[in-house]
Amino acid sequence: MTEVIIAGIGQTEVGEHWGIALRDLAYAAIKEAVTDSGGLKPQALFVGNMLAPNLSNQAHLGVLLADHCGMRGIEAVTVEAAGASGGAALRQGYMAVKSGLVDVALVVGVEKFTDQVGAGVDSAVATTSDSDFEAVQGLTATGQAALLMRRYMHEYNVPTDGFAGFPLIAHANGAGNPNAMFRKAIKREAYLKAEMVSDPINMFDAAPNADGAAAVILTRNGLLPKEFSHPLVKIAASAVSTDTLALHDRHAPLGFWAARESVEAACHKAGIGLEKIDFFEYHDSYSIYAALSLEAAGFAKPGQGWLYADSGSISLKSSLPCATMGGLKARGFPGGATGVYQAVEAAMQLRGVAGLCQVAGARFGLIQALGGPASTAVVHILEKMDA
């Protein structure tokens, strides 16, 4: 059986990197991943990026990064699926290696929000929703999330502080991650006093846009260099589902259909049930998305995702740790790099090198990257292989 191994991982600190160019951010993560792999030489580069054509006036990132990172000549391409771009790039790399057409693939996610400020960021982000029917009406990504959160609170009679569990856990975990944007635990009082961003979403219900780059090297198990000494982590399954792009087209907007389908498909491919999952890196760009993702995946019943978090069932010591290294909320949301950060973090967990964030004895990690309100959902299941 051909297994696709995560042979190298690298990442930059997530934050505001005003003084570092996009290409240099990517280089830092790539260099770390190549070194980590024992010096594997990538034949193909898959770049996960969401907004560089608008934020950084730069498309054609594949060749730009291959060249800039000392890999001139290799196959290179950009993969885009809004906030799920990193996950989508990981899937393209997985397919390339799994198929045997490529022996060693490099997947890098990179985003540079600080190349724009203010309205420049807003109009860039607006391109990821339905421009002709939603963005043009002024509906922002945060506005979409606010509509969903209000609807959820109404349907399920959720109190004002019902979502506090998500950012509380995220920040508690982020405190232990040296690459997280926010490394401070917060208290429930802080959540209660937080300023509104888009009612009912307060400052702690929305993940911060951030700069960052993360990279993984993929190869097949027979191709690892002799000096490779990390515990083996493979991609046990990969799946993508889509929903409507426009939120107004959904019959059941709280259903997060694509989030559900992608998890089901991935579990089926990996041949495991949900009970085998040891931790879940969900896409908590908004607290409401974390709640809906828990429900869509099947970890919580509809309307109970917030209770699941509020009762502590997602903490590092629980049966289903989530956002183990801070998630989007505390590690930060580096756009199209996010899905690759999830993969790097999950690989760290499975290798047992997650430090203060370590989930004890983890074997299966579920990671899910979302584009828009689960318009695109990309899922991978990572598995620690037997020694």
Place this chain on the structure above:
Amino acid sequence: MTEVIIAGIGQTEVGEHWGIALRDLAYAAIKEAVTDSGGLKPQALFVGNMLAPNLSNQAHLGVLLADHCGMRGIEAVTVEAAGASGGAALRQGYMAVKSGLVDVALVVGVEKFTDQVGAGVDSAVATTSDSDFEAVQGLTATGQAALLMRRYMHEYNVPTDGFAGFPLIAHANGAGNPNAMFRKAIKREAYLKAEMVSDPINMFDAAPNADGAAAVILTRNGLLPKEFSHPLVKIAASAVSTDTLALHDRHAPLGFWAARESVEAACHKAGIGLEKIDFFEYHDSYSIYAALSLEAAGFAKPGQGWLYADSGSISLKSSLPCATMGGLKARGFPGGATGVYQAVEAAMQLRGVAGLCQVAGARFGLIQALGGPASTAVVHILEKMDA
């Protein structure tokens, strides 16, 4: 042996579609391709697009088009490599089907230049070159081509009308293609009198930006529907190479290294030599690129590509017909759709349904999509299978 078959093809007329939205252009091509395939149901959609985030304020095209075209739920993603985006999307679809991870893949290329006018187009196109080191200096895509053409004329002592062969053939062929933007043959006198765009590039040396969409359906040979009655066309090889993004970084700028490497790799994979190639769809966004592509591929010696064209060696009745349905110059340059148009046109040639543009008895077609000055080069070899 698993063969990846081009089971369905579709395209829209190339031109200025002021009144048709990007999603509707894509729909027209997709509908035609699905019908042509005998009703195959795609499981995955790969969108080749170059500039929609800037031209059309629309990213996240995968889910947008999957939803809009009646395929809600399927895997969907955008693939970008500047002008080579369509070729790059075709390669992702090929890998997905070849690997067995996807049974039926839909590849659509789409671009809508008329969503912007004037400077909006220029600044969008500028994102495909090195923003920090070339675009910021005012070097446009046409400026890059002009530098290369002037250098070529200097090195090889080429007369002012030396490149006329390329647009003359392109327009002669375009006259027979009902989907071409320009369907009129031109005379040498017209070339000689043409206005300068960026000296020495005149109006006929530069392909027109245009709107358009083209689609192909890929599957494996065992999965074709019973009612499928077209001659079988397979993808015999797929290869990608890259060079520097910035032209100023090249030691030998007339070498088009990636264009050469990608053709060599593809021929090697297909197990054939150049002499087997029956026609060549090169990326003639500029006449000089056509000349350099002929030389890089090995059909002409360095400095003789223009003579090759000028002597009529690329006409429909020659041994190496090029731009058989008009190429970028006469069919038009619909950005990220271009590489998929090439695939559709090559499939038509190999099926024997290219009408007035038909190349007699063609078995192997070489198609090459370029991003920038061969910064990215994506090559596919299509082969007509034995009945």
